Amino acid sequence: MNQQPKVLVIGLGLIGASFAKALKSRHAAYVYGYNRGAGVAQQAKELAVIDEVVDDLQSLPPLDCIVLGVPVLAIAPVLEQIKPALSGLTLLTDVGSVKGEVVTIVQQTLGELPACFVPGHPIAGAEKSGLAAANETLFDDHMHIITPLASSSAAAIELVTQLWQACGADVISMSVEKHDEVLAATSHLPHLLAFSLVDTLSRESENSEIFKYAAGGFRDFSRIAASDPTMWHDIFLTNQSALLAVLRRFQADLSQLEQAVEQGDGAYLKQVFTQAKQSRDHFSDLLAARKKKSQ
């Protein structure tokens, strides 16, 4: 594309603002921004995260692409407002952590799956949220998963790939179903466990007094329990079946560990811990290889 594409980011929080900032700083797009509530988009302009503020989703400038950077259950009300602008668009995409339910929401809200629509999910983030957490290098050397649909046009797939590559991401493609299964296991379950553990421990001691005595292991494990409650509320409600499947497998394994502790079955404990260590060491090697490749 000779001219810079014109991109509107709706939802200027951690992911939307990081994406906008990465595109703008790398001169990969002319970036408009919209956020509900007074002031956020204006602040984004002042911080050079976006080029221009959009005040009203019902009167949009000519655009090539709209990126939905809002929590999953905020997508439907936003789509209702931008419906009229979708006909001239090359690309409509999102960054939601769940894909199946986003596809259903788009289909139900628009009455069809438009050719411009390609679902997406950056596999990069943090426990922080909001515009203040925006970081233009957030996506460097991270995967961006797209789940193109039978209805997605070649032009839409090309533009989504080009934009995320410009932000430093490795764009990979997979089915909606595989995405939701894999992410339930590697992201949604660990977040559920972290929320649950920190909640349990905080109720066990007044003013979370026991946290004073926690070491690095607890810090590492519990970091993600500081993640945004609204965002995770939406994820757990919209990836219900994949999450329940992996949660039930985990609960069965946890019960076996409980029994082993109860019965003093050290051999079983050692076998589980050894297997887990091998898997984690393999994961560290993968991360190191990815880092090396990008240097």
Ligand SMILES: NC(=O)C1=CN([C@@H]2O[C@H](COP(=O)(O)OP(=O)(O)OC[C@H]3O[C@@H](n4cnc5c(N)ncnc54)[C@H](O)[C@@H]3O)[C@@H](O)[C@H]2O)C=CC1
């Ligand atoms: N936080 C993370 O690490 C990651 C999040 N995601 C996904 O990205 C999406 C956004 O997450 P974050 O950026 O972390 O959240 P965030 O809370 O930092 O940002 C969301 C932004 O959307 C705005 N917003 C909410 N409802 C709106 C509406 N109806 N109209 C206009 N603006 C609205 C909020 O005011 C906020 O500025 C979610 O769908 C999440 O699943 C994907 C990858 C990583």
Ligand SMILES: O=C(O)C(=O)Cc1ccc(O)cc1
């Ligand atoms: O903070 C972390 O370690 C994360 O795992 C961030 C994250 C949260 C949600 C996603 O869909 C993808 C990445």
